Amino acid sequence: MSIVKEIASAVEAGKSKVVGGLVEQALNEGIEPSVILNDGMISAMGIVGEKFKNNEIFVPEMLIAARAMKKGVEVLQPHLAKQGVEPIGKVILGTISGDLHDIGKNLVGMMIEGAGFKVLDLGVDVPPEKFIEVMKENPDCKVVALSALLTSTMPALTSTIKAIEEAGLRDTVKIMVGGAPVTQAFADEIGADGYSEDAASAAELAKKLYGVA
Amino acid sequence: MIIIGEKINGSIPSTGRAIAARDEAFIRDLAIRQAEAGADYIDVCASVDDDQEMEVMKWLIDIVQDAVDTPIAIDSPNAQTCVDCIPFCKKPGIVNSVSGEGDKMDLVFPVIADTKWEVIALLSDDTGIPKSAADRLRVFDNIMAKAKEYNIAPERIHIDPLVEMLCTSEEGIAMVVEVMTEIKKRYPTIHITGAASNISFNLPARKILNQVFMTLAMNAGMDSAILDPLDRGMLGTIYATEAMLGLDDYCIEYITAFREGRIGPVKK
Incomplete structure (x- = not known):
């Protein structure tokens, strides 16, 4: 599994303890911060949202996914800023x-x-x-x-x-x-x-x- | 919650018959199903005549260890049997049990002193089962003094305060709750265990009583129990209670147990 996919599945599963480390690893492998953000985290949250809408997961699972993403973003933020990657709005x-x-x-x-x-x-x-x-x-x-x-x-x-x-x-x-x-x-x-x-x-x-x- | 699966016990009629017939498949199936349901230990109790006990215990332990990786709770009223069964076990389990009675602690504690084995200790002694909370706590103090001598840390000890049937109690479970609360106050890391089904002897619709007892007992500090892990209602109660006591962040354990089909309505 690619590291970006690993990040996505960790975010989806709400594994906040591992996401930060995985993001660091991805950065060390030279993966673009914007790719980590979009393909690793934002797309995972999209899946989480979809599952919630379909009643496949419960509120706490959405909460821990968001918490996990937050951990990843904390690590990623300085790199995003350096590259001038801005939020959508x-x-x-x-x-x-x-x-x-x-x-x-x-x-x-x-x-x-x-x-x-x-x-x-x-x-x-x-x-x-x-x-x-x-x-x-x-x-x-x-x-x-x-x-x-x-x-x-x-x-x-x-x-x-x-x-x-x-x-x-x-x-x-x-x-x-x-x-x-x-x-x-x-x-x-x-x-x-x-x-x-x-x-x-x-x-x-x-x-x-x-x-x- | 530490769950000690109680199904492999010769005093349960179907298990007793399987032991008598040396029905290996039956025992194996019980071990696997309990492990899959989430048992942390598989209790093994022969419940046969003394002259056969060791042979049956070894037979049972071998089958369980061949079927699952879950550690064993060696269950015998005979402390020497418990000690003698320890070498049959591949990994440390629980000795079930000692009490303040006779030389039980003297037999078991030296053997498990420098090991990772845990032990269940009942709050009874040579005077029987004490009636008052103060007297049970006196037995408790004796047990802890003895445990200290052998360097057995509180976290390796599961105290069974001895739950008695509700139908003849005049004050519900107040006394045993007092005992549990006090024990947990003195030794926060100690485990409190018990057989939840004792509460409901001689009453109808026993599952309701067993489950409500479990909730109240967990609130008083019970964190280990000898029960049937295949009882979905009881398992659901335990997960729900842990969540309500703040022991399950974001209710994830509860949700996971549900998703794995271990609690909640059976999906058709």
């Missing part, structure tokens, strides 16, 4: 104002990161002004992902999008929404650009909105 992520749920939002963050993005996670109960502030600081960010877990906090999705419009920033980003009570119909109704029903689909959606899928 930035995604601003947060649970909207009035909602304190973060498990689903964190899973989405991990999977989007696993797809090769830099994620700016603003946490939970994020007021619209905060999203706007971070958008202004990161004009290169083209996707904002909003999460709501409660029917009672869904209206905050509407008001957050509205606030972004009023700040004159609506055309600078694509907005994706998700969370247990959110549906495609609701997303359409409030003028979001995309909706996904689970963390794996969210990563795919982010790629689509960035035009790289």
Whole structure:
């Protein structure tokens, strides 16, 4: 098995203790950092996401895969930076104002990161002004992902999008929404650009909105 | 959880018949199935008359070792038999068992002193099975003093606090829980074991009682047990309990056992 394949299978199996060493080994063998990232880790996370979507694996298995990838990226990061390999893009992520749920939002963050993005996670109960502030600081960010877990906090999705419009920033980003009570119909109704029903689909959606899928 | 597979025991009628008929295939199959289910040790108990015991023990141990790599738990009420069986074993296992009774410890401890063998020690002595927690802990102290003499570290000792049947207990399992908690407090690395099925003697629907006992006992520190590893319900309970006690990061052991088909509903 090639070392890149070994990395991929270690990430997929969530073997965080071995991934760092394997990445180092691959670098020593002269394999391009971008190849290690794309073919070793991002593609493995793609498989993990696919399996999760198909109910073949459980949430903790997705978590440990993401953790394993993180270990690999830690080793890889300086080499990527040296070669000028950039993330696909930035995604601003947060649970909207009035909602304190973060498990689903964190899973989405991990999977989007696993797809090769830099994620700016603003946490939970994020007021619209905060999203706007971070958008202004990161004009290169083209996707904002909003999460709501409660029917009672869904209206905050509407008001957050509205606030972004009023700040004159609506055309600078694509907005994706998700969370247990959110549906495609609701997303359409409030003028979001995309909706996904689970963390794996969210990563795919982010790629689509960035035009790289 | 350290699982000591109990199926190769002559006091189980089907196994007893297989021993009487020297049915090697039957014993071999029990060894393989228990090992596949995840047993850490295969208990071997002849349960025959004294004059035949050594011969039957050797026959059983040879079959098990030929079938699987899992170490043996040498199980005999006769401590001398346990000692005499040690040379038959290819790798260190468990002596099942000693207690505060008679010269059992004096027979076994010197032999396993400088080895990797482990030992199950029951909290009974020449007075029988003590009724109170304090008295069982007194037996425990004697055992630990003796173990120390022979340099047998706590992590090589599995204490069986002696679980008695629930149906005649007036306070449920409170006393034995007290004993287990205290032992684990004094020696965090010691193992606490027991036969889970004792709890349910003379009651109906025994599996429910056995499983709930296991959960409560694990919560009190039990980390080793003599049981039927082919009992999927019990195995599921053990994996679930370990996850809930925070002993299974990300529930991966639980998920793996499920995926390997060892716990959960049987797939058609």
